[in-house]
Amino acid sequence: MKYTLPEQMIVVAARLLKDGDVVYTGVGLPTVAALLARHTHAPRLTIIFETGIIRTEPCLLPQGVDTLPSQKSADKLSDAFYINTLAERGLVNVGFVGAGQIDRHGNINSTCSGSYDAPTFRFPGGGGACDITSLCQGWVAILRQKKIRFPARVDFVTGPGYLDGTPGARERAGLPPGTGPRKVITDLGVFTFVDGEMTLESIHAKAGVTRAALRENTGWELRELSAVADTPEPTAEEIDILRHKIQPGAARAQP
């Protein structure tokens, strides 16, 4: 069955959500994944957008996170402050984020490469990414994988993963206990975290991704689970919903 790698990524992310979860999601593919979950196995999902939207009804895919369609029929329209108080109180189960870069301990960088005062490269800035990665019970990064985006250590920690990877690093920094990244989903594979280190869990083998490509596009010696699976493919139903209900037409969210 034909599907694109972004569709594979979206489906993996959507399946991570449980019915009844509260998910705080950022712009792009993460939002598509939340909407797919809502349309399939998670009818009681609550979706939060950072400008102040809390909704249980699905919506048309917004450009960015805020449009009149994404505001319409929300359960609550409020502000960024309210959304983040829910997160800091521990009431948000999952955060979905994109990132410019992510490192071996799951720290994300959406700020800059090189030194902060004289950067070699600037991203647009973290927006709400630091809040999501600091405060949600757990979070998932969704981004395309290239070696330059997967350095061993990011130059700027916009959003904390497991910091230096030592046990309890987040808690020592003062972050809420038990929080942190759970999965990283890319166009090459899916990663989990073992003892604070990003570890390969599945590879999109059925879409033709090879182990070699995965290693070439990781900026460190990548660890693997003892049994690495082939990523379960999208079903026909999921593709149908993605293409006809959520993202009709040519416009597709890009990671």
Place this chain on the structure above:
Amino acid sequence: MIGITPPLMQSPESFQATTVPGSKVCPMAEAIREHVPPGSTVFFGGMQHGEASAAIHEIVRQRIGGLTVVSALTHTVALLLGEGLIRKLVSAYLIDLYEKENCLAARARRQGAYPQLEELSHYGLSLALLAGQMGVPFLPTRSQLGSDYLRHNPNLRETACPFTGQKLVAVRALNPDVGILHVQRCDPTGAAHRWGTLGMDLMGINACKKIIITTERIVSPDVIRRDANRTVVPGFRVAAVVEAPWGAYPLHLAGCYNSDLPAFSAVCRDEDAYQAYVDRYIHDVADRTQMMARLVADHGPAFLEKLKIRQPVEADPVLSGY
């Protein structure tokens, strides 16, 4: 027509603003000239919804520079960047900083006007403004602990709870000199209704020393008073009220019009398109009404049609009184 009349489609109800005691109604040019001097710290409302675009255009028109800009996800701030008017940007995100696809940061740099960046998370920014609204020196959160924001932003400082010793980030209060918020309706004294997503609007505008409200329509005080929970700022806090139909274009505004953001984003990616846009739709027109008339003339009636709200939703009435 339900709710706010989309301007240019129907004449607004005739209401004599000048008959209201304490009227602060004035033209946009006057409000900006009077209340936004060069070098000000300015808060702009509108977090990817209902931005203060008309006011931003007027600041560009008057070439008011050296500004410290405080804003969250406010796309039309790109114009201030491109025109070299920002000395310092206090923000969490601006797409135009990403130079791989956008040209305005490079354009600012060529003018020797790449801004100083003071970055924090979105929650951090909302707390800085809330602390400012409260008149307290800072507010605490665990967000940003372990991040490099702490290392580079002198207005974020790691501290400890005085009761438990728990680690926290103290986010220093922000009190901008002037704040500009675009709303759906406002009375002549400055009491303003704003709905849809509120981003950082409530604490942002209330943290400011001086407040300018721009509004789709000026309404009678009675309209405001019949739904007083919706009032985001009372009149006594407001310095100027400006009637600015389509004042948030190219962003959407709840109850009024949809977004044209993709077109604006495309302009910000191409230097020639950007220069043409600034010349034709900002410098070569006197105000927002002339700008919209020119956009309609240039793009035809389909331009307004695509912005129109096709499926308006009306709420059940909110009763009060005794």
